[in-house]
Amino acid sequence: MAEILDRIGRLDLAAHVRPGDTVVWGQACAEPLTLTERLMEQRAAIGGFRCFVGAPASGTVRPEHADHVSFLSYCGSGGNRAMHRAGVLDILPVHYSTLPDLIESRILPVDVALVQLSPADAAGRHSLGLADEYLSAAIDRARVVIAEVNDQVPWTRGTRTLTAADLDVIVHTSRPPAEILRNEPGAVEERVADHVADLVDDGATLQLGLGALPEAIVARLADRRDLGVHSGLIGDTVADLMEAGVITGARKTVDRGRTVTGALMGSSRLFRYAHRNPAIELRDTRHTHDPGVLAAQERFVAINSAIEVDLSGQINAEVARGSYVGAVGGAIDFLRGAARSRGGLPIVALTSTARSGTARSGTAESGAGNTVSRIVAKLSGPVSTPRADAGIIVTEYGVADLRGRSLDERRARMLAIAHPDHRPALEKECHL
Numbered sequence: 001m002a003e004i005l006d007r008i009g010r011l012d013l014a015a016h017v018r019p020g021d022t023v024v025w026g027q028a029c030a031e032p033l034t035l036t037e038r039l040m041e042q043r044a045a046i047g048g049f050r051c052f053v054g055a056p057a058s059g060t061v062r063p064e065h066a067d068h069v070s071f072l073s074y075c076g077s078g079g080n081r082a083m084h085r086a087g088v089l090d091i092l093p094v095h096y097s098t099l100p101d102l103i104e105s106r107i108l109p110v111d112v113a114l115v116q117l118s119p120a121d122a123a124g125r126h127s128l129g130l131a132d133e134y135l136s137a138a139i140d141r142a143r144v145v146i147a148e149v150n151d152q153v154p155w156t157r158g159t160r161t162l163t164a165a166d167l168d169v170i171v172h173t174s175r176p177p178a179e180i181l182r183n184e185p186g187a188v189e190e191r192v193a194d195h196v197a198d199l200v201d202d203g204a205t206l207q208l209g210l211g212a213l214p215e216a217i218v219a220r221l222a223d224r225r226d227l228g229v230h231s232g233l234i235g236d237t238v239a240d241l242m243e244a245g246v247i248t249g250a251r252k253t254v255d256r257g258r259t260v261t262g263a264l265m266g267s268s269r270l271f272r273y274a275h276r277n278p279a280i281e282l283r284d285t286r287h288t289h290d291p292g293v294l295a296a297q298e299r300f301v302a303i304n305s306a307i308e309v310d311l312s313g314q315i316n317a318e319v320a321r322g323s324y325v326g327a328v329g330g331a332i333d334f335l336r337g338a339a340r341s342r343g344g345l346p347i348v349a350l351t352s353t354a355r356s357g358t359a360r361s362g363t364a365e366s367g368a369g370n371t372v373s374r375i376v377a378k379l380s381g382p383v384s385t386p387r388a389d390a391g392i393i394v395t396e397y398g399v400a401d402l403r404g405r406s407l408d409e410r411r412a413r414m415l416a417i418a419h420p421d422h423r424p425a426l427e428k429e430c431h432l
Contacts, residue, residue: 002147002167008034011171012042016144019047021111024103024138027054028180028233028265030131032116032148034173036060039114043068052108053089054133055210055327056080057178057265063088074099075327076318084324093318093382096232096330097289100137113142116177117162118155125161128282129153130177130271131263133232136160136284144168152176154275156264158282179267182236185216188351191396193217196303196349199392199399200224203251204299204345207231207334208238210265213349217303221246228252229259230297232288232330234280236266239273242280253298255281262288289330294337300344302334307381308350308374311411311430313390313402315348319381332385339391339403346391346403350374352419373422375414377429393417 005011017023023039025032037060043049050070053061056079061071066088074092076084083089094102102108115135117126128135130153139145139162146169147162164170185193189212197220200206205228208214218237221227228249229238241247242259249257258281264270274280287293294300306315307326318326331348338344353371375395393400393414400413411430415423 002164002170004164004170005172008038008171008173011038011169013039013146014042014045016146016169017046017049017112019049022050022052022109023112023114024052024110024135024142025114026116026131026135027133028057028131028263029178029271030116030129030135030263031056031058031060031178032114032150033058033060033175033178034150034171035114035116035146035148040065040069052110053080057180075329076324077326081323081325091324093328095328095332097285097333099134100285103134103137103141106141110138110141112144112146113138114146114148115139115162116148116150116153118153119149119151120163121155124163126163127155127161128158129156132158132160132282132284133262133288134285139166147171148173150175150177154271156274156280156282157278160282160284176268177271180210180235180265181267182215183212185212188396189213189216192349192351192394193220195394195396195399196347197221199345199347200227200301201299202226204228204301205230205249205252205297207300207302207304207338208234209304209331210235211305213305213351214303217349226250228297229261230255230288230294230300231261232285232334233263233265234259234261234270236270239266239270243273249279251299254293254296260288289333291333291337291340294334295340297337298342298344300338300341301347302331302338302345303347303349304331304334306348306350306374306384308376308379309348309393309414310376310379310387311414311426312407313387313393313410313414314379314383315385315390316379316381317384321380326384328384332389335385335389335391339389346389347394348385348391349394352395352397352417353422371419373418373426375418375422375426377426
């Protein structure tokens with residue numbers, strides 16, 4: 001039976017975390033903040049251990065904590081960028097969909113799982129609240145499971161619940177979960193969003209990434225009917241369109257009538273909407289990223305982003321100016337699923353340029369002020385998605401459908417959606 005604590009001050013993590021252990025917790029809004037803060041406070045008493053951290057929505061983990069802790073992540077987003085720049089974050093460059101299997105096989109061992117749960121229902125069951133993702137695999141493989149039961153975490157539907165019998169320690173708290181607030185898109189992002197929205201028909205099922213651009217795209221779909229969602233994450237704008245009756249899931253082939261996601265990554269507005277909402281279902285990565293499930297979903301539209309795309313369709317979603325700022329992530333799973341889906345669309349959307357301090361390309365900067373092209377002759381980072389999986393690339397200058405196109409045809413189409421100021425340099429590099 002779980003040890004139940006009424007306040008965090010009574011929790012001695014050194015009694016549960018051993019030197020050499022790997023500790024895992026929910027990412028972004030699902031981070032059990034009280035537990036992770038306590039873990040960092042008590043790191044010296046525990047001794048050397050490792051933490052696997054996902055995409056952060058808080059500043060709990062900082063470079064100075066590396067005095068007793070080593071850090072590993074699949075991504076370099078948010079606060080992880082500073083960690084990587086400081087040389088204290090190692091990167092696991094794997095497809096996001098493989099994380100549960102890596103955990104289950106103990107290739108990525110998990111000794112202690114920290115989870116944030118909703119209060120129990122009348123049957124004594126806690127929901128996972130804000131994320132399932134790879135947490136289910138971590139819970140199943142961990143030696144110790146420590147739960148923060150937060151009365152401000154929504155009760156969400158899913159295939160996994162936990163009772164006191166599944167937990168080793170329970171700490172009761174009351175605090176707002178970490179939030180990811182909306183970033184207002186700029187004029188360029190809005191033009192990209194317009195082009196993507198034009199591709200989405202009534203009845204399509206959407207997968208969306210995180211950030212201002214995906215939110216802008218979803219906002220432009222308010223006049224569609226019976227859209228569905230099957231995604232690794234959802235934000236506030238999905239809640240807006242569900243409430244407006246635009247996202248109903250009524251035409252989904254799989255999980256009809258339900259918005260399926262691995263995680264809620266938004267604000268308290270999204271959390272309130274998801275509370276006891278039977279139309280939203282949290283599932284683990286083995287379902288949200290399953291290639292068979294994705295391919296079976298008719299009119300599946302995968303919308304992902306990139307740091308840069310070369311003229312043949314190769315995509316770098318990981319490294320900008322030598323810094324690890326992105327991830328391999330789940331893009332290739334969703335793009336392949338959309339490519340196999342009947343009526344599906346594998347889309348990568350990005351602005352044609354970035355500020356010169358944000359991204360590096362193999363393209364000359366002359367003629368375009370302080371920007372660099374994100375459509376490049378040669379990637380400056382790794383190939384996160386190979387050109388064989390390239391589908392539809394969208395910038396503010398239009399749509400380049402690369403499916404079934406030769407290299408020469410691809411170059412012409414990609415040049416047409418590059419920023420006009422960068423096209424001459426790109427064309428020149430094509431012939432070197």
